[in-house]
Amino acid sequence: MTRSLAVGFDGSPDAARALRVGLALARDAGATTWVLHARGLLGERTPEPPVPEVVSETVTELGLDPASVRWRVEDGDPCSVLLRSVGPPVNAELLVVGRRGHGRHEGLLLGSTSLELVGHARVPVVVVPSPHDG
Amino acid sequence: MTALVLNADYGAQAHEEAGHPERPARATAALQGVADLHLGDDLVVVGPRAARREELARVHAAGYLDELGAFCYGGGGDLDPDTYATADSWTIAVNAAGAGLAVLDTLDERGDGVGFVVTRPPGHHALADRAMGFCLLNNVAVAAAHLVDAGERVVIVDWDVHHGNGTQAIFWDEPRVLYVSTHQWPLYPGSGTPVEVGGPHALGRTLNLPLPPGATGDVVRRALEAAAPTVEAFEPTWVLVSAGFDAHRADPLADLALSSGDFAALAALAGGFAPGPGRVALFLEGGYDLAALRASVAASLSALLGDATAGETPTSGGPGAEAVSAALEQFRRTVEVLASAEEEAT
Ligand SMILES: [Zn+2]
Numbered sequence: 094m095t096r097s098l099a100v101g102f103d104g105s106p107d108a109a110r111a112l113r114v115g116l117a118l119a120r121d122a123g124a125t126t127w128v129l130h131a132r133g134l135l136g137e138r139t140p141e142p143p144v145p146e147v148v149s150e151t152v153t154e155l156g157l158d159p160a161s162v163r164w165r166v167e168d169g170d171p172c173s174v175l176l177r178s179v180g181p182p183v184n185a186e187l188l189v190v191g192r193r194g195h196g197r198h199e200g201l202l203l204g205s206t207s208l209e210l211v212g213h214a215r216v217p218v219v220v221v222p223s224p225h226d227g
Numbered sequence: 228m229t230a231l232v233l234n235a236d237y238g239a240q241a242h243e244e245a246g247h248p249e250r251p252a253r254a255t256a257a258l259q260g261v262a263d264l265h266l267g268d269d270l271v272v273v274g275p276r277a278a279r280r281e282e283l284a285r286v287h288a289a290g291y292l293d294e295l296g297a298f299c300y301g302g303g304g305d306l307d308p309d310t311y312a313t314a315d316s317w318t319i320a321v322n323a324a325g326a327g328l329a330v331l332d333t334l335d336e337r338g339d340g341v342g343f344v345v346t347r348p349p350g351h352h353a354l355a356d357r358a359m360g361f362c363l364l365n366n367v368a369v370a371a372a373h374l375v376d377a378g379e380r381v382v383i384v385d386w387d388v389h390h391g392n393g394t395q396a397i398f399w400d401e402p403r404v405l406y407v408s409t410h411q412w413p414l415y416p417g418s419g420t421p422v423e424v425g426g427p428h429a430l431g432r433t434l435n436l437p438l439p440p441g442a443t444g445d446v447v448r449r450a451l452e453a454a455a456p457t458v459e460a461f462e463p464t465w466v467l468v469s470a471g472f473d474a475h476r477a478d479p480l481a482d483l484a485l486s487s488g489d490f491a492a493l494a495a496l497a498g499g500f501a502p503g504p505g506r507v508a509l510f511l512e513g514g515y516d517l518a519a520l521r522a523s524v525a526a527s528l529s530a531l532l533g534d535a536t537a538g539e540t541p542t543s544g545g546p547g548a549e550a551v552s553a554a555l556e557q558f559r560r561t562v563e564v565l566a567s568a569e570e571e572a573t
Contacts, residue, residue: 103308134309134352134360134389134415134480135248168417170307170359173392177417206307209357 096124099178099185101171101206102148103130107191109147111221115189116155116162118219126162127183131174142166171206172213179216189219229504229532230340231266232333234326236275238347241315248480248515249348249361256517257345260524264532271340273333277318278325278369285372286365286397288356295320295363306358316348320363323347327370327510331465334505341498341531342508343524344370349512351391351469352416359393360416367469367510368397374465375403382407382463384454384497386447386490387471387512388481390419394469395433400426405434405461409450411474411481412437421557427569431457431562436554440482443545444489447474450551451496458500466500466507472514472523476542480515484545487522487538491530498531507531 100115102108112128119126128148132138144164152162165183167174171190178185190207207220239254261270283292298304299317306312323346330342350367352360371381371394383398385391385408395418398404410419425432434457436450472490474483494509501507509527514520526538 131308132415133307136415138414138482168413168415170309170416172307172357173359173416173418 096122097127097183097185098124098187098189099127099129099175099183101131101175101188101190102128102145103171104145105191105193107193107221107223109151110223111189111191112148112151113155114219114221116151116157118187118189119161120155120157127178127185128162128164129174129178129183130164130166131171132166132168133170172209175206175210176213179214185216187217187219188214189221191221192223230269230271230337231261231264231528231532232271232273232330232337232340232342233261234274234330234344235272236322236326237345238319238323242313242319242348244311244313247311251347252517253514253520254345254347256521257511257524260521261343261528263521263525264528271333274326274329275322276325276329277321278328282328282369282373283321283324283364285376286355286368291356295358310358310361312358312363316363320348323350324364324366324369327366327508328373330508331370331373334508337505339504341528343528344508344510346511349471350510351385351387351394351471351512352389353393354396360389362393365393365397367467368394370508370510371398371404371467375401379464380462381405381465381467382458382461382500383467383469384451384500385409385469386474386493387469388474388478388483389415389471389513390435391469392416392418395419395423398429399433400428402429402432405432405458405463407434407436407454407458409436409438409447411440411442411483414481421554422561424558424561424565430565430569434558436551438483438550439547441545442483442547442550443542444485444492445541445543446545446547446551447483447485447489448492448496449548451493453551453555455500463500464502464506466497468494468497468507468509469512470509470527471512472520475514475516475519475523477516477519478514480513484542486540486542487519487526488541490523491526491535491537492541494527494530495535
């Protein structure tokens with residue numbers, strides 16, 4: 094089985110930074126990167142959202158084989174979607190997330206996907222800090 | 228005539244975010260559905276009653292309760308991309324959880340009647356330690372845990388169009404609670420497949436019946452009928468319904484195609500699971516089209532009070548006729564495999 098890691102992507106600046114880190118790690122490890130977008134209760138149900146430009150741009154910029162990067166939209170909240178990704182079909186061995194997503198509250202456990210993930214995940218979690226983090 | 232026991236605190240005053248579909252007008256619409264029944268003296272209003280800390284702690288982590296309370300008192304904000312809290316939300320959520328307890332206690336004292344708990348925010352996505360999917364506290368779970376603590380056996384029928392992942396997780400390994408859910412799949416929150424059957428102490432106590440987009444009332448009715456043998460074998464002493472009305476064809480958040488009359492049929496089926504009078508209560512979960520919500524509440528309650536033909540014409544002919552038997556078969560096989568694996572391990 095190919096090694097794989099999952100990056101949580103919600104389109105926020107922190108997610109873009111996490112994407113860059115995840116792709117670089119995957120490139121060095123020869124792993125597949127799954128870029129996971131959580132479609133929430135309020136999300137558009139159809140059609141399937143296309144791959145965001147920043148994803149394809151970062152893949153090109155880092156010189157990755159586009160076939161090693163998979164874009165996937167899953168129903169759920171960001172934390173549950175990433176926790177589920179340790180199972181099939183993603184089988185992530187590492188989770189990569191930004192420090193904060195959209196509408197998060199700094200310093201609070203509540204509402205912080207990164208902190209909740211660290212508390213619950215069965216695989217290592219890489220939390221990519223914001224430039225403003227001390 | 229059977230009485231309807233309703234909570235006094237409706238959640239129509241607060242917990243609101245501009246443009247969010249989970250809004251106070253939902254509680255008002257549900258109440259209009261009750262008013263449409265013209266029950267007169269047969270309407271019994273109880274409460275308000277706030278859930279006590281120890282009642283919430285039966286299903287929620289102490290740390291989560293502390294944080295949620297502090298978060299709300301600090302002014303609130305977004306808890307996830309779907310879920311908000313305001314400065315009033317803690318109070319309103321604690322009253323919603325308590326409303327269920329007030330209604331159950333009254334039903335128990337009376338020994339008859341049908342319960343309807345108008346709760347906002349809804350509860351079935353809320354996990355032990357996390358808010359999720361518009362939900363802060365898991366109202367139906369707090370109520371079920373209250374009954375279990377008193378020695379009861381509770382079936383939770385969840386016909387909201389979304390899977391009640393929070394309720395499932397909270398009672399995952401609890402043999403005295405049977406969780407039965409019909410829901411659209413795929414759809415938020417992504418869980419609710421038939422292979423999710425409960426933990427090692429509660430194998431077969433979770434029964435998920437996922438249905439494809441476009442499914443009509445006949446398929447959902449068939450799903451509840453198919454669940455009946457599992458429910459009867461469980462011998463519940465109480466029936467709690469996570470009554471979301473977002474499977475209605477007019478609902479903006481999902482793609483099932485039920486009419487209000489279908490909810491009447493579902494209510495009659497769920498009511499049939501009760502061992503006697505005064506042992507069934509509906510808890511409001513989703514439902515975001517106000518007219519559909521009002522009509523579906525009226526039809527469901529009407530059915531439980533004796534008129535199973537209430538509401539719009541029941542629907543049929545949508546996809547998913549084979550989905551129910553396939554899901555049930557997958558559920559049975561998974562329980563069997565896991566049970567024999569358990570046996571081997573011991
Ligand atoms: Zn719902």
